[in-house]
Amino acid sequence: MFRSALMLAAALLLSGCLSTSNITTIDAPEKLQAITALQGLERDRQAILAMQGEYEVGFAFDEIDPAPGYEPKPPKRSGAFELVLVEEDTGKNIVLQHLLVHRTLGFVIKHWRQDWHYEAPSRLVFTDDQTWRLEPIPAEQTAGAWTQCVYEVSDAPRYCGTGKWRYDSGEPVWTSDAGWRPLPRREYSTRNDYNAVGMVNRHRITRDGWRHEQDNRKVIRENGQEVATLVQEHGVNTYRHIRGFNFNSGYRYWNDNSRAYWQRIRAEWQRRAEQNGGIRLNYPVDGMDMIWNMYWQSEAARQGNREVGNEEIVELFEPWVAAP
Numbered sequence: 001m002f003r004s005a006l007m008l009a010a011a012l013l014l015s016g017c018l019s020t021s022n023i024t025t026i027d028a029p030e031k032l033q034a035i036t037a038l039q040g041l042e043r044d045r046q047a048i049l050a051m052q053g054e055y056e057v058g059f060a061f062d063e064i065d066p067a068p069g070y071e072p073k074p075p076k077r078s079g080a081f082e083l084v085l086v087e088e089d090t091g092k093n094i095v096l097q098h099l100l101v102h103r104t105l106g107f108v109i110k111h112w113r114q115d116w117h118y119e120a121p122s123r124l125v126f127t128d129d130q131t132w133r134l135e136p137i138p139a140e141q142t143a144g145a146w147t148q149c150v151y152e153v154s155d156a157p158r159y160c161g162t163g164k165w166r167y168d169s170g171e172p173v174w175t176s177d178a179g180w181r182p183l184p185r186r187e188y189s190t191r192n193d194y195n196a197v198g199m200v201n202r203h204r205i206t207r208d209g210w211r212h213e214q215d216n217r218k219v220i221r222e223n224g225q226e227v228a229t230l231v232q233e234h235g236v237n238t239y240r241h242i243r244g245f246n247f248n249s250g251y252r253y254w255n256d257n258s259r260a261y262w263q264r265i266r267a268e269w270q271r272r273a274e275q276n277g278g279i280r281l282n283y284p285v286d287g288m289d290m291i292w293n294m295y296w297q298s299e300a301a302r303q304g305n306r307e308v309g310n311e312e313i314v315e316l317f318e319p320w321v322a323a324p
Helices: 002-013 029-036 040-049 248-276 288-303 310-317
Strands: 053-064 076-089 093-101 108-118 122-128 131-136 146-151 157-163 173-175 179-181 196-206 209-222 225-243 278-281
Touching: 029 040, 029 196, 040 076, 040 093, 040 108, 053 209, 076 248, 093 248, 108 248, 122 146, 122 157, 122 179, 122 278, 131 248, 157 179, 157 196, 196 225, 248 278, 248 288, 248 310, 288 310
Parallel strands: none
Antiparallel strands: 053 076, 053 225, 076 093, 093 108, 108 146, 122 131, 131 278, 146 157, 173 196, 179 196, 196 209, 209 225
16 A cells, blocks of 8 residues: 555655745845855855755656667656755764655655765765665876765665766756666656666756756666667756745655665665675665665654664665675
8 A cells, every 4th residue: 555655655655736826936046156266175065065955746758869769758847846964964964855845735755865075085876776885986087076876765775876966057967977777667667678887977056946957868777788779868947946836745754764764774775885895785676675675764764753773774774785
């Protein structure tokens, strides 16, 4: 039942049928001016922190430049209301947590998470199906650069990229190096003709919010080696900073013990990745069995029905998470 409910909730949140009658966009050119007036590390930090806030989000993906014989799929369009919170800021490490809030019912789904590390020494690299390895970043590449790592709803790894913030255009822009990621949920739930995405990501801070721009390649890989590219894909996720939408349920959800629970989940993922030199997931690509159990644990913690002990969290991981 929960599996169906979660899928229905996600469909409602990402339906693209958003009511905007009472919503206005916040246009703040002074925000860009304040960031670009800074220098060095603090300028980069403020560009990253500018992604926090309350947003109406539009998701747009278009397949382009197909390989011979490949028929491009129709463009994908959807939307949602999303709250981005600063979960951690220690100067050279910043964690941003995304929460989806339903447009009329107000229920909340924990969404993706982005971690930013200045001059990170290593990162998780997607090397094979359901496998990430912890690999060092060359010193010349990480010097002065930020590594962004993205995690899914269960805080399982998705992908990392390393790059520097640039300010030449008047808009702060971070561009990753080329890397690999698994298929997003919008793809693996509907197709199985490829198994990896070659990607370059950009985060662009704008007057009214920010954009996540993606240059993707849909690739068939075997034993970690690229065999064929089916098609290119261009994606733009547009985060418009808004007023007039009630995000209170998102703040309540995160503060009602959910934050403390997910902090422990993050710590367990990190412990296992560092101890084992990476992560292998022993479950089907949708990960719903593990997500199901996490959901019930997180709800117990949030509602205060009972205390969720650390040993329960370790036990939850045991069947599903292993060394590469």
